[in-house]
Amino acid sequence: MDMPTKEKAIASNRDAWNDSARHHKDSPEWQAHLNGVVQADFSCLDDTLTGLLEQVGVDGKDVVQLGCNNGRESLSLFALGARSVVGVDQSEAFLDQARELAARSPHAPQFIEADIHHLPHELQGRFDVALITIGVLNWMPDIGEFFRHVAQTLKPGGSLVVYETHPFLEMFDPEAADPYRLASSYFRSEPFVQNEPIVYEGKVEQPSASSYWFVHTLGAIFSGALDAGLQISHFKEYPHSNREELYDRYQEQKAQLPLCFTWVAVKA
Template identity: 65%
Template sequence: MGVDQAAAFLDQALELTARSPHTPTFVEADVHELPANLYEAFDVALITIGVLNWMPDIKAFFAHAAKTLRPGGTMVIYETHPFLEMLDPESTDPWRVASSYFQAGPVVEDKVIVYEGQGEANGVTSYWHPHGLGEIITGAIRAGLRISHFSEYPHSNREELYDIYEQGYWDVPMCYILTAIKM
């Protein structure tokens, strides 16, 4: 089963499902208002790239997401490393730190969010909430999850323009996997 609050992503999931021998179901719901039948319904919760940064309150997000796991269930997060949020691959000097790791407020964007190519201004404002690893790990722990694994990687799971950081003199943390068990 998959859960997303964006109908367009669920449409894409259905399109991909049509090519698969599996028949998952999908639910359109906000993680903060999940249907009660999803509580303690899963052995695994998978959170992938870009989910955490849409969440203004990371602690609340983990509290709600953890409710979907059965006791002993595993949450797996494969996400962009917060360090990468400090760099701007479109800058004249993409290796220069462009923003604080400890940014206090959201990044405000007025372009369409796209994962390939460029978005154009559309008059709709969106908010991207960078979270440091301390916030993420603490949020998981406070939600009753025990961290069982954490690894950082120097490869990109972002748009192609971030691939520039894979070819630098230094390896930088670009993504991570965190697994946690519901107590």
């Protein structure tokens, strides 16, 4: 396949997410979030991420979530005592949902529409903690460049917290006839391309802007962060899945894959 330019991939991914936003509002989770965010202690974060953020320390801190989607996780940071929260995403449609949730919340996060590669100057050197959760790293064509921009948002000594799917999972296709057979190289260089709306469960059979999902090895992730001046202080792999339900089949196996990881890096 022809590799898209970085700019084309980023722009097409933005269009694909904007196309997909309305489908996410059709899910039971959306109604649950609408009802839940009215509580001051609302949180949709699981125990793994909650424990790590408590360990890093969010209480009284300024936090940015890069790739905040509909803002549900950004709003959850207030339950951990965050002083201020900024959510950044390049999808205007999902930020509309984030603001809808925030309007029902007692908290007041700020949501900013921006491509991570062109962040507003006002975000530079501003935050104690930056958060990246499932489904952000793989939308980035150049993981090293991505981390350079992320690092710029942190104060000296600030921490980047990542909770992501494990790149080993990209070698498997959970919908294949044999979902346990290796389907793709760990070192795959070309992105996976999807031309249907991006939804977390099932499929929506209609055309959409193309989305490009890039595979990054753990080595590329570590090297990209180190080259950006980030010092890795924590890395842990887990046997549970934090992505779509399709991947739950890979849990609780006798020969268990690592399914997700947490990772903390500190700005020098």
